[in-house]
Amino acid sequence: MPSLFSPLALGALELPNRIWMAPLTRCRAEEGHVPGPLMAEHYAQRASAGLIVAEATMAMEGHSAFWHEPGIHSQAQVNGWRLTTEAVHRAGGRIVLQIWHGGRACHPLLNGGRQPVAPSPIAISGDEVHTPEGKQPYVVPRELGDDEIPPIVEGFRRAARNAMAAGFDGVEVHGANGYLLDQFLRDGTNRRSGPYGGPIENRARLLLEVLEAVAEETPLMGLRLSPINSFNDMADSDPIGLITWLARRLNDLPLAYLHLMSGDFLGRQQGDVLSPARRHFRRGAPLNAADPATFYSPGPAGYTDYPTLPAA
Numbered sequence: 001m002p003s004l005f006s007p008l009a010l011g012a013l014e015l016p017n018r019i020w021m022a023p024l025t026r027c028r029a030e031e032g033h034v035p036g037p038l039m040a041e042h043y044a045q046r047a048s049a050g051l052i053v054a055e056a057t058m059a060m061e062g063h064s065a066f067w068h069e070p071g072i073h074s075q076a077q078v079n080g081w082r083l084t085t086e087a088v089h090r091a092g093g094r095i096v097l098q099i100w101h102g103g104r105a106c107h108p109l110l111n112g113g114r115q116p117v118a119p120s121p122i123a124i125s126g127d128e129v130h131t132p133e134g135k136q137p138y139v140v141p142r143e144l145g146d147d148e149i150p151p152i153v154e155g156f157r158r159a160a161r162n163a164m165a166a167g168f169d170g171v172e173v174h175g176a177n178g179y180l181l182d183q184f185l186r187d188g189t190n191r192r193s194g195p196y197g198g199p200i201e202n203r204a205r206l207l208l209e210v211l212e213a214v215a216e217e218t219p220l221m222g223l224r225l226s227p228i229n230s231f232n233d234m235a236d237s238d239p240i241g242l243i244t245w246l247a248r249r250l251n252d253l254p255l256a257y258l259h260l261m262s263g264d265f266l267g268r269q270q271g272d273v274l275s276p277a278r279r280h281f282r283r284g285a286p287l288n289a290a291d292p293a294t295f296y297s298p299g300p301a302g303y304t305d306y307p308t309l310p311a312a
């Protein structure tokens with residue numbers, strides 16, 4: 001990996017190396033899903049990464065999928081995250097926040113008795129969730145009405161705005177690993193009809209609406225997808241078709257990066273989702289043609305004046 005330690009421009013950020021810390025839920029938030037000084041210390045210890053993607057963080061209230069995961073919907077949470085962003089920046093690092101909604105992976109015992117919501121009323125089977133009352137099976141979620149979608153999009157927008165207020169360098173939208181946005185994308189969990197179900201362009205509608213809203217709030221937006229990850233009891237009849245369609249369509253959005261999980265946590269599903277994504281989601285810019293007449297000549301011409309791509 002000859003370029004691992006060379007810098008990389010990511011939007012307006014200059015990353016000193018290409019080692020990124022993957023988002024890792026560690027469930028260390030304090031009461032009220034508020035990040036505290038322990039989390040600030042954890043992230044500051046890792047500030048030499050080119051970029052830290054901070055763990056999945058609740059975009060909106062009442063959709064907790066892990067005991068003690070952080071949120072970014074209250075002022076106390078914004079203030080708490082500020083400890084982390086300041087500590088990471090003081091240590092010379094850069095950090096973006098992964099924002100999410102757990103969908104059917106949420107549990108009533110983590111949410112004051114509230115039933116989780118999802119595209120379709122299908123429970124996660126074959127796994128259990130940690131709750132204050134021990135490990136529990138997942139419950140059948142309530143199918144969201146189409147009229148309940150706009151408040152979710154607005155929740156992601158507010159979360160992105162809050163993340164910037166908390167001092168993050170950007171936001172990663174969590175469209176992976178079987179949580180709400182991924183539940184809409186894949187046909188194993190999305191059996192809806194209407195504008196948010198059926199063909200890929202409908203199943204992707206919520207994700208695209210969220211990305212459009214988030215892009216208005218942050219100068220640096222990334223997206224994580226995991227088309228063949230079966231974690232959280234996820235499946236799709238055509239993961240290659242899904243990633244191909246998305247990779248093409250995502251070119252229309254101001255994404256700083258696409259964070260694609262190429263494999264399956266549980267090793268059940270195989271498939272090359274990376275190649276179609278690479279083929280269809282790239283900047284697509286032509287390489288400059290070299291001007292040999294300037295190779296051994298003085299001055300800036302043909303030396304420092306080759307056109308560069310504008311920062312994404």
Ligand SMILES: Cc1cc2nc3c(=O)[nH]c(=O)nc-3n(C[C@H](O)[C@H](O)[C@H](O)COP(=O)(O)O)c2cc1C
Binds near residue numbers: 025261
């Ligand atoms: C403890 C733990 C917590 C994780 N939390 C998140 C998370 O919050 N968001 C996310 O997108 N992925 C999460 N992941 C997935 C990791 O980011 C990563 O993709 C996974 O560990 C596979 O690593 P690999 O791609 O290097 O094999 C988590 C994984 C582990 C083991």
